[in-house]
Amino acid sequence: MLSHLPILQVILPLVAAPSCMLIRRSSLVWFFSLLVSAGALVVSVLLLQQVIDSGPISYRLGGWEAPWGIEYRIDLLNAWVLLVVTGLGTAVIAAARQSVQREMDDLRQTLFYTLYLLCFAGLLGIVATGDVFNVFVFLEISSLATYALIALGRDRRSLWAAFQYLIMGTIGATFILIGIGFLYMMTGTLNMADLALRLPELGSSSTVLAAFAFIVVGVCLKLALFPLHMWLPNAYAFAPSIVTAFLAATATKVALYLLVRFIVTVFGIDFSLTSLPLQSLFIGLGLVGVFVASVVAIYQVDIKRMLAYSSVAQIGYMVVGIGISSVVAMQATLLHLFNHALMKGGLFLALAGLVYRLGSSRIDAFNGLGRTMPWTMAAIVIGGISLIGMPLTVGFVSKWYLITAAIESDMWLVALLVVLGSLIAAIYVWRLVEAGYFRQAPAGGDVTVGEAPLSLLVPTWILIGANIYFGIDTRLPVEVTGAVAQYLLGGIQ
Amino acid sequence: MSAVGLLQLSLLIPLLAAAGIALTGKHQNLRESVSLVAGTLLFASVCNLYPVIMAGQAVELLWLEVLPGLALAFRVEPLGLLFAMVASGLWIVTTLYAIGYMRGHGEQNQTRFFAFFAISIAAVMGIAFAENLFTLFVFYEILTLCTYPLVTHAGTDKAREGGRVYLGILLGTSVAFFLVAIIATWLLAGTLSFQRGGVFSGDTPAGLLSLLLVLYVFGVGKAAIMPFHRWLPAAMVAPTPVSALLHAVAVVKAGVFVLLKVCLLIFGLETLREIPATQWLLYLAGASILLAAIVAMRQENLKKRLAYSTVSQLGYITLGALLATSAGMTGSAMHIVMHAFGKITLFFCAGAILVAAHKTEVGQLRGLGRQMPITMGAFLVASLCIIGIPPTGGTWSKWYLLLGTLEAGELWLMGLLMVSSLLSIAYLLPIPLRAFFSDALPADTGDASVAVREAPWPSLLALGITATGCVLLLIYPDIIYQLIKAGI
Numbered sequence: 001m002l003s004h005l006p007i008l009q010v011i012l013p014l015v016a017a018p019s020c021m022l023i024r025r026s027s028l029v030w031f032f033s034l035l036v037s038a039g040a041l042v043v044s045v046l047l048l049q050q051v052i053d054s055g056p057i058s059y060r061l062g063g064w065e066a067p068w069g070i071e072y073r074i075d076l077l078n079a080w081v082l083l084v085v086t087g088l089g090t091a092v093i094a095a096a097r098q099s100v101q102r103e104m105d106d107l108r109q110t111l112f113y114t115l116y117l118l119c120f121a122g123l124l125g126i127v128a129t130g131d132v133f134n135v136f137v138f139l140e141i142s143s144l145a146t147y148a149l150i151a152l153g154r155d156r157r158s159l160w161a162a163f164q165y166l167i168m169g170t171i172g173a174t175f176i177l178i179g180i181g182f183l184y185m186m187t188g189t190l191n192m193a194d195l196a197l198r199l200p201e202l203g204s205s206s207t208v209l210a211a212f213a214f215i216v217v218g219v220c221l222k223l224a225l226f227p228l229h230m231w232l233p234n235a236y237a238f239a240p241s242i243v244t245a246f247l248a249a250t251a252t253k254v255a256l257y258l259l260v261r262f263i264v265t266v267f268g269i270d271f272s273l274t275s276l277p278l279q280s281l282f283i284g285l286g287l288v289g290v291f292v293a294s295v296v297a298i299y300q301v302d303i304k305r306m307l308a309y310s311s312v313a314q315i316g317y318m319v320v321g322i323g324i325s326s327v328v329a330m331q332a333t334l335l336h337l338f339n340h341a342l343m344k345g346g347l348f349l350a351l352a353g354l355v356y357r358l359g360s361s362r363i364d365a366f367n368g369l370g371r372t373m374p375w376t377m378a379a380i381v382i383g384g385i386s387l388i389g390m391p392l393t394v395g396f397v398s399k400w401y402l403i404t405a406a407i408e409s410d411m412w413l414v415a416l417l418v419v420l421g422s423l424i425a426a427i428y429v430w431r432l433v434e435a436g437y438f439r440q441a442p443a444g445g446d447v448t449v450g451e452a453p454l455s456l457l458v459p460t461w462i463l464i465g466a467n468i469y470f471g472i473d474t475r476l477p478v479e480v481t482g483a484v485a486q487y488l489l490g491g492i493q
Numbered sequence: 494m495s496a497v498g499l500l501q502l503s504l505l506i507p508l509l510a511a512a513g514i515a516l517t518g519k520h521q522n523l524r525e526s527v528s529l530v531a532g533t534l535l536f537a538s539v540c541n542l543y544p545v546i547m548a549g550q551a552v553e554l555l556w557l558e559v560l561p562g563l564a565l566a567f568r569v570e571p572l573g574l575l576f577a578m579v580a581s582g583l584w585i586v587t588t589l590y591a592i593g594y595m596r597g598h599g600e601q602n603q604t605r606f607f608a609f610f611a612i613s614i615a616a617v618m619g620i621a622f623a624e625n626l627f628t629l630f631v632f633y634e635i636l637t638l639c640t641y642p643l644v645t646h647a648g649t650d651k652a653r654e655g656g657r658v659y660l661g662i663l664l665g666t667s668v669a670f671f672l673v674a675i676i677a678t679w680l681l682a683g684t685l686s687f688q689r690g691g692v693f694s695g696d697t698p699a700g701l702l703s704l705l706l707v708l709y710v711f712g713v714g715k716a717a718i719m720p721f722h723r724w725l726p727a728a729m730v731a732p733t734p735v736s737a738l739l740h741a742v743a744v745v746k747a748g749v750f751v752l753l754k755v756c757l758l759i760f761g762l763e764t765l766r767e768i769p770a771t772q773w774l775l776y777l778a779g780a781s782i783l784l785a786a787i788v789a790m791r792q793e794n795l796k797k798r799l800a801y802s803t804v805s806q807l808g809y810i811t812l813g814a815l816l817a818t819s820a821g822m823t824g825s826a827m828h829i830v831m832h833a834f835g836k837i838t839l840f841f842c843a844g845a846i847l848v849a850a851h852k853t854e855v856g857q858l859r860g861l862g863r864q865m866p867i868t869m870g871a872f873l874v875a876s877l878c879i880i881g882i883p884p885t886g887g888t889w890s891k892w893y894l895l896l897g898t899l900e901a902g903e904l905w906l907m908g909l910l911m912v913s914s915l916l917s918i919a920y921l922l923p924i925p926l927r928a929f930f931s932d933a934l935p936a937d938t939g940d941a942s943v944a945v946r947e948a949p950w951p952s953l954l955a956l957g958i959t960a961t962g963c964v965l966l967l968i969y970p971d972i973i974y975q976l977i978k979a980g981i
Contacts, residue, residue, distance in 0.1 A: 389668075390638075391631040397560065403676050415676070419669050426664055430657075438645070438653050474560055 005050070006059040006072040009043045009082060009128050010138075012036060014121035017114050026109035030097045033113045037090040040124065044082040048480075051079040058130070067194045073130030076484045077265075077334075081127050081257045084338050088249035088345045088463075089120050095459035096242045099352045103154055103240045112152055116246065119145035123254045132180050132266070133190045135258065139176065139222070143169045146251065150239040158238035161231075168221060168231040175218030182211035195266050204275050212275065215262050223255035225319055226289030229312045236308035241352035241361075244304060248311055249345035253337050256318055260333070263322065264488045273325060282323030287417050289316030294424035298431070304361045306428060307347055310387065313421065314340045320414065321402055329405035331478075331485035336398035338477050339386075342470070343395060346463035347383040350376050353452025353460060366435035376452050377436045379464045384429035386467040389422045393471040397478070494538075496545045496552040500569055500622060502538045503577065506531050507615035511608045518604035525592050528607055532585035535614070539577045546574050547979060553624065563685070565631065566624040570687070571980030572757070572826055575973065576750045577621035579833050580743050584614050586955045590841055591734035593952035597848040600732060606646060610735075612639045617743045620750065626675045626685040626759070629751060630667075633715070636747060637663045640739055644731040655730035662724040663714045671712030674705050678759065681705075687754060691761025702760070703770035709755050710774050715748025716811055717804045719781040726800040733844025736796060741803055741836035746829050749810040753825055756814045757981065765817040775815050779909045782808035786916035793854050795843045798920060799836065805913065806832050806879065812906065813894050819981050821897025826977045827970070828890035834962045835878030835887055839921075841956035842872040845948035855924060862929035865947050871960035873925035878963040880917045886966025889974075 016036040023029050050057060056075040060066060074082075093116065100109055122142025126135055147169070151162035184190055186207050187198040202208050217228075224232040236244045263272040272278055293312035300306035314336070321333030351361050353376045358365045369377045386393035399422060406415040451457065470477055494502075510531030517524045545552060546569055556565040591610070595603050616639055619632030637660065645656035679685055681701070682692040693702065714721045728740050756765055765771055782805050789801035806828070813825030845868045846852050850861060862869040874885060881891030891914065898907040947953055966973075 385638075390634055391627075392559075400560065400563075400676070403673070404680065407676060407680050415673060416669070419673055423665055423668055426660075426668075430660065434653060434657075437642075438648055472557065472559060478560060 002046070002050070004059070005043055005047050006057060006074050006128055007061065009040060009047065009086075010072075010121055010125045012040055012043070012121075013117045013124065017117035017121065020110060020114040020117060024110055026101065026106060026113075027097065029110050029113045030093075030100070033096075033117055034090070034093050036117060037086065037093045037120065040120070041083075041086040041090045044079070044086040047074055048079040048083050050074075051076055052480075052483075067189055067191045070134055071130040071191055071193070072128050073193065074128060076480070076487050077260065078127045078257065080334065080480055080484055081253065081337070082124060084253060084341050085120075085123055085127065085250045088341050089246065091345060091459045091463055092242060092246045092249060092349065095245075095349050095352065095456045098453050098455050099242050099356050100240070102356050103242075104152060108152055112149070112240070115145045115149050115152075116243075118142075119149060119246075119251075123250055126254050127257055130192045131190050132183065132192060132195065136173065136177050136180060139173055142251070142254075143173060143222075146247065149243045149247075150235050152243065153238045153240050155238050157234075161234035161238040165231040165235045168228075172218045172221030175214045175221070179211040179213075179215035179218060182207050182214070186211070192261070192266050196268060199267060199271065204271070209275055212267055212272070216259070216276075216278075219255060219259045219262065223252055223259060223315060223319075224312055225315060226285055226292060226312060229289070229293070229315075232312060233305050233308040236311070237302055237305040241304075241348065241355045244308075245345055245348035245352060248307070248348050249341045252311065252315060253341055256315070256333070256337055259319075260322065260330075260488070269325065269489060279323050279325060282319045283411075283414060286316040286318075286320035286323060287414065287421075289313060289319070290417070290421040291424070294421060294428070297428045298424065300428075302362050303366070303432065304348075304351055307344065307351070310425065310428065311340075311344060313425070314344075314387075317398070317402060317418065317421070320418070321405065324405050324409055324411065324414070325489070326405055326409055327485045327489050328401055328408060330489050331481045332398055332401035332405050334481040334484055335401055335477055338481070339394035339398045339467075339470070342463055342466050343383055343386045346379060346460055346467060347387070349456065349460040349463060350379040350383065350452075353456045356452055356456060357450070363431065363435055366432055367439035369435070370437040373451050375457055375461070379457075379460050380432055380436070382464050382467060384432060386471070388425045388429055391471075392468065394467050394477075395422075396471060397474050494541075496542060496550060496569075497554055499538045499542050499545075500552050500554050500567060503535060503542070503581075504567070504615065504618050504622070506535045506538065507611045507618060511611035511615070514604060514608045514611060521603070524604060524607060525588070528588045528611065529585065531611065532581070532588050535618075536578075536581045536585055539574070539581045542569055542574055543578070543976070545569075546571055547975065549979075559627075562679075563627045564625065565628050567619075567622040567628065568624040568687075569622055570758075571976045572750070572753060573621040573623070575826065575976050575980070576746060576829065577618055579746070579830050580614065580617045580621065583738060583742050583833060583837055583959070586958050587734050587738040587837070590737065590844070590952045590955035591732075593949035593955070594732065594734055594844050594848055597949045597952070598732070600646070601648075602646065605642065606732070609639050609642050610738075613643065613739060613743065617747060620747045624686060626678065626687075626755075629754075630671065630675055633667060633671075633747065633751065634664075636744060637667065637715075640735070640744060643735045643739065644728050646732050646735070647730065652730045655727040658727035659724045662721055666712050666714035666721050669712070670708045671714075674708035674712050677705055677708070687758035689758065689761075691764050692759055693761075693764060699768055702764065702768050706760065706765075706768055706770045706774065709759075710752065710777075710811070713748050713751045713755075715744050716752050717745060717748065717807050718778060718811055719784060719804070719808075722781070722785065722804045725804055726797050729794075729796045729800050733796070733840055733847060736800075737837045737840035737844065740800070741840050742833045745803060745807055746833060749807055749814070749825070749829060752811055753814045753822070753829075756817065757822065762817045762819070762822070765815070771815055771817065775812060775903070775906065778808045778812040778815060779906055781805070782812065782913045783909060783916070786913050786920065790916065790920040793856060795846070795853060795855050795858070795924075796840070798855060799839050799843060802879065802917065802920065803832075803836060805917070806836070809890075809894060809910070812910075813897055816897045816901045816903065816906075818897050818900040820893050820900050822981045823974070823977050824890050824893030824895075824897050826980070827893055827973060828887075830973055831878060831881075831885075831887045831890045831963075831966060834959055834966060835875045835885070838871055838875035838956055838959040838963060839879070841952065841959060842868050842875070845952050845956060848952065849946060849948040858924060859927050859931040862925065867947055867953055868956065869925050869928045871956045872928075873922075874960045874963050876921040876925060878966075879921060880914060884967055885963045886970060887963070888967060889970045
């Protein structure tokens with residue numbers, strides 16, 4: 001049983017998805033999805049434990065030897081990402097029941113949980129597999145499920161947002177497929193470890209370079225790295241609240257994982273940094289992304305959209321970390337991957353509570369929220385403070401590592417810009433505080449507005465609590481990501 | 494009780510008090526007694542640390558290690574103890590005053606007010622006893638965030654505007670400069686712990702140290718060095734007790750205290766003297782003193798005038814620290830205490846005048862001395878303390894600061910301190926003098942006869958205590974002096 005954990009991680013939600021259609025009753029389906037997600041979480045915890053204890057796990061699908069058959073390879077990097085994805089997925093689905101009931105009719109609820117599990121399985125598959133074509137397959141599974149999930153939104157504009165994402169996402173996936181095709185053409189293998197062995201022999205042939213460029217651009221599209229982020233704000237703003245929380249906490253994180261995997265493991269960090277001006281490109285685009293997206297976020301009226309732009313900015317930080325490409329910087333990126341999932345997961349769940357009560361996530365819905373929904377508002381404030389990067393929250397930990405990495409590499413300007421970026425975050429977070437605590441709720445409005453239901457509030461506060469807990473007791477994330485970064489880049493120091 | 498226990502208590506009492514205040518919110522009198530009892534207990538435990546420290550014992554406490562090498566840790570050292578004594582002692586007095594003021598003025602949300610007040614004091618204790626720059630930074634930021642609801646207490650648009658400037662400047666400078674300086678210190682020196690004689694090794698390039706010093710001086714926005722002083726006048730939208738304790742004592746003194754500590758225990762006086770930037774920053778502090786004094790003269794609003802006077806006086810403390818001589822340091826540390834007593838009294842008076850006579854402008858105060866003799870008398874004493882002439886404690890700090898400029902051979906700066914003292918006479922003294930010796934304006938006599946009386950007795954008692962303190966500090970400066978000597 002324990003030796004089959006890598007495949008179990010993926011197959012569990014994949015098989016569970018169609019079973020949802022058989023159960024049909026929405027609250028039962030919810031409970032079933034929750035069980036499956038929690039099961040996946042347990043599996044990922046066991047996997048991480050196993051990897052820490054005894055090194056990378058290689059699992060041969062159907063017993064076929066590695067370069068010919070499909071290999072699932074779990075090392076520290078993907079064990080960590082699996083834990084993040086399953087943990088956040090479970091927290092989000094735990095909060096889903098009442099919010100989904102409010103935002104969708106009965107028939108669509110079952111559909112929602114089916115799609116959610118498919119998407120979940122796809123994301124886990126991308127992370128777990130050690131085969132590049134398998135990556136593409138799971139990418140398509142998760143993407144198609146995502147398009148449908150976004151289209152479930154109440155607002156008719158969600159259809160348009162889903163379509164927009166469909167076009168952009170398909171271009172991205174096609175680019176990745178072209179890249180994989182080129183790689184296969186040159187090496188005759190699809191296994192990541194095998195590719196990593198064979199690619200250096202080819203030197204920098206133009207086909208390999210083209211493959212590299214296609215894959216990087218394709219993944220960056222899925223990652224929503226500035227300026228390829230255009231699909232993200234609409235998708236986040238118009239999707240159902242729970243879907244937004246799920247995507248923000250997991251989907252972009254998986255894309256980031258994919259970027260690191262291709263750049264570091266498949267192509268090799270030396271090739272990646274020398275063949276293209278990737279270092280300056282990532283640092284430059286990342287920082288521009290941080291500033292542009294943060295400034296745009298300040299002017300948003302819809303808070304879901306505001307946080308979406310903030311996500312684009314935060315992705316900028318992570319990419320800057322990859323760009324600096326030292327061990328500490330990589331650790332900062334991986335830390336921020338986890339930390340940002342916690343922040344945005346908590347914030348979007350809090351917004352889901354707001355939408356549940358008020359039916360809107362516009363800034364005027366926040367007026368007087370400090371009195372009507374004190375717990376939800378407090379969660380938003382703490383999540384926001386973590387987003388800014390105040391000490392004693394997780395946001396501080398990743399910023400600290402990123403700035404340290406920048407200064408260690410003598411990039412003082414980068415360090416300063418990272419710091420200034422968090423100040424802009426302070427501005428948009430403070431808009432919420434001012435609205436929540438200083439403006440009065442509209443007098444003629446619904447006086448019965450109360451706190452969000454407990455089923456939403458508890459998962460929200462678990463995530464918000466994690467923001468503080470892991471900001472104070474930093475051992476788990478710091479030790480694991482430190483080991484991962486060392487494992488990935490230890491050789492180049 | 495052991496010394497470590499006392500230290501633990503000093504950090505926890507205000508926090509427990511905040512919880513107690515929140516729980517007893519429905520019963521006004523009970524709530525206020527929680528504040529007062531907590532204040533007394535806090536002051537007692539801080540004072541009990543005094544003999545331990547004077548005996549030279551080390552008192553250290555580790556809360557937790559956040560990242561490897563970055564710990565929330567505390568250590569009592571003499572300057573921090575001095576700051577903690579001043580802040581905790583004046584907390585009791587301010588609570589007394591606030592009870593009278595908040596009730597007399599009929600303010601809303603008093604429970605929130607007193608609770609955040611207590612949390613702010615907890616943050617101040619954390620700053621005073623911080624063992625390293627990381628701990629200090631954490632509590633520095635907590636102090637900024639916890640005072641924000643106090644500044645914007647009125648909840649009006651004007652309060653929100655003021656709060657924005659307040660938060661914007663304090664958060665902005667601390668994140669953009671202070672944090673960067675701390676991280677750079679960490680990378681250069683490998684430690685953030687405060688150490689006698691500084692943490693940098695001899696071969697650190699002077700240019701880099703200069704840059705760091707500049708980052709620290711600007712980064713600690715609470716020290717209100719121009720051009721980052723705007724938050725202080727903006728914070729005057731707060732209720733008067735907040736202006737009194739936080740923006741004359743706790744917050745601004747936290748700022749200059751941090752600078753003092755950074756100069757003394759991160760750079761070390763030796764290193765500080767050799768850095769080229771020190772000279773320029775001295776001139777900047779001098780300019781800040783002079784300009785703020787000139788601006789203060791032109792302020793009609795009483796609280797605004799006091800705020801700019803604070804900016805000017807904070808410049809003295811920064812200047813004293815940057816002189817990098819032992820007399821300069823002594824003067825700075827003393828001025829923290831003297832200015833605290835003087836300025837808190839002045840704000841208490843301003844608040845008492847507002848509550849009793851509903852007056853906020855300087856021009857309206859003519860002839861008020863006859864109706865409010867105690868308040869205006871205290872105002873006079875406190876003004877003398879700020880200016881630095883007997884019979885008040887301010888004399889000592891000015892004395893040592895002047896001595897410091899002589900020791901450092903900065904005759905220009907000595908002249909500048911003299912001039913600015915004259916300016917402070919010009920903006921402070923006319924207020925009590927006119928109150929006593931001029932007739933009230935004819936337009937005001939009509940409604941002034943509607944029996945303006947002294948403020949409620951708790952407020953009056955509070956300002957009496959602090960004004961007496963100003964005088965006593967002239968006679969008994971020794972306790973403070975010994976502590977400072979042990980610290981430098």
